[in-house]
Amino acid sequence: MKIVVHYSEIGLKGRNRPRFEDRLLANLRDGLIDLGDIRGQRLFGRLMLTLPDDIPFEQIRARIQSVCGVAYFSRVTECEPNFDGIQKGVDDFLESTRFESFGIRARRSEKRLPFTSLELERHFGHYVAQKTGARVDLKQPEVWIEIHAMNKVVFVLHGRQSGIGGLPVGISGRVTALISGGIDSPVAAFKVMRRGCYVRFVHFHSHPFTSASSQDKVRDLVAILARYQGPSRLHTVPFGEIQRQIVRDAPEEPRIILYRRMMFRIAQRLAESQGSLALVTGECVGQVSSQTLANLDSINRAATLPVLRPLIGEDKDQIIRSAEQLGTYSLSIEPDDDCCSYLMPNRPATKTRPEALERIEQLWDIEGMIKDAIDRSQFEVIKPVR
Ligand code: ATP
Ligand code: MG
Numbered sequence: 133m134k135i136v137v138h139y140s141e142i143g144l145k146g147r148n149r150p151r152f153e154d155r156l157l158a159n160l161r162d163g164l165i166d167l168g169d170i171r172g173q174r175l176f177g178r179l180m181l182t183l184p185d186d187i188p189f190e191q192i193r194a195r196i197q198s199v200c201g202v203a204y205f206s207r208v209t210e211c212e213p214n215f216d217g218i219q220k221g222v223d224d225f226l227e228s229t230r231f232e233s234f235g236i237r238a239r240r241s242e243k244r245l246p247f248t249s250l251e252l253e254r255h256f257g258h259y260v261a262q263k264t265g266a267r268v269d270l271k272q273p274e275v276w277i278e279i280h281a282m283n284k285v286v287f288v289l290h291g292r293q294s295g296i297g298g299l300p301v302g303i304s305g306r307v308t309a310l311i312s313g314g315i316d317s318p319v320a321a322f323k324v325m326r327r328g329c330y331v332r333f334v335h336f337h338s339h340p341f342t343s344a345s346s347q348d349k350v351r352d353l354v355a356i357l358a359r360y361q362g363p364s365r366l367h368t369v370p371f372g373e374i375q376r377q378i379v380r381d382a383p384e385e386p387r388i389i390l391y392r393r394m395m396f397r398i399a400q401r402l403a404e405s406q407g408s409l410a411l412v413t414g415e416c417v418g419q420v421s422s423q424t425l426a427n428l429d430s431i432n433r434a435a436t437l438p439v440l441r442p443l444i445g446e447d448k449d450q451i452i453r454s455a456e457q458l459g460t461y462s463l464s465i466e467p468d469d470d471c472c473s474y475l476m477p478n479r480p481a482t483k484t485r486p487e488a489l490e491r492i493e494q495l496w497d498i499e500g501m502i503k504d505a506i507d508r509s510q511f512e513v514i515k516p517v518r
Pocket of ligand 2: 312470472
């Protein structure tokens with residue numbers, strides 16, 4: 133079976149293109165490899181995959197639809213560049229599909245061919261109408277039959293499947309995402325994946341002071357996210373001791389912000405050792421009291437790496453919709469022992485000042501706390517759940 137994959141070319145210039153194509157091809161291969169022997173090649177601004185015929189197309193479709201950087205793709209029949217050849221390709225398509233109305237679109241990327249796009253459209257429009265009895269509808273047909281003519285080869289496309297767009301994972305570098313069991317952080321991680329970042333994950337939990345439920349949940353969430361980037365790396369960091377220390381030494385109101393600052397410091401240390409270029413969180417402006425601008429500022433100052441907050445301007449209902457599409461929502465709303473509800477203050481501060489927080493933190497051996505938490509953290513590689 134042959135599949136042609138199109139990517140969006142906007143913004144892809146000069147030397148970026150081969151890098152982009154190589155990465156996309158490698159990611160497609162990784163995403164399909166366990167289904168069978170797959171070959172891939174570059175082909176005039178698109179990619180061509182060859183797979184064994186016995187793999188169901190539905191399975192292949194689901195896999196390609198989770199590869200970032202794909203604009204759309206089609207199963208194709210490869211034909212000789214003449215009318216007889218193309219007719220065989222069209223017949224092949226007609227065998228596998230029934231429809232009441234269709235449109236035909238032809239495109240030529242080789243001007244030396246002895247026919248124009250318009251001639252192809254007229255000829256095969258007529259041919260398909262006669263053979264199937266279906267009517268031509270160029271506005272909203274049930275199917276589009278596309279003919280892409282190149283120099284030595286012509287493709288007949290069996291309809292278009294849309295991809296998820298974006299950039300191939302890995303092309304933008306590596307980042308470290310702070311993932312809770314909540315709704316927001318998985319969506320935030322996905323958004324940067326879709327922009328070409330390979331995401332490593334870090335999760336903080338309060339086990340053994342609470343159950344280990346948040347860890348199980350995060351593993352399952354990462355397994356869903358791994359569909360889009362392949363096997364994914366997760367650090368789970370015990371955070372209960374640090375929380376108890378914060379509770380012991382600090383007033384109640386700024387507690388959450390102090391938790392977050394420690395999370396940032398630990399995540400940053402991991403990120404640096406992993407070659408990550410930024411942290412990623414699911415924060416947005418004003419959603420909860422810990423996310424006022426003043427508090428975001430206080431949290432930010434604990435890290436020197438850039439902090440990406442892809443959801444910063446989104447409404448909760450938009451985020452929920454994205455989580456539903458991503459497939460993480462139903463899992464995220466299941467109850468768990470989130471470390472932030474462990475030792476949660478009654479009235480969290482909406483306005484903290486970094487200097488005041490620093491005065492409290494001066495009492496601590498921050499370096500020792502970071503090191504101890506990382507020493508006791510667990511690392512695992514999580515495979516995609518299909
Ligand atoms: P989420 O749905 O992502 O949990 P939220 O709306 O509950 O977000 P907060 O609880 O304030 O917001 O968390 C803000 C961000 O801090 C999260 O999106 C996540 O990136 C990070 N974070 C919070 N708790 C944890 C945790 N236990 N482990 C790792 N990161 C966390
Ligand atoms: Mg949360």
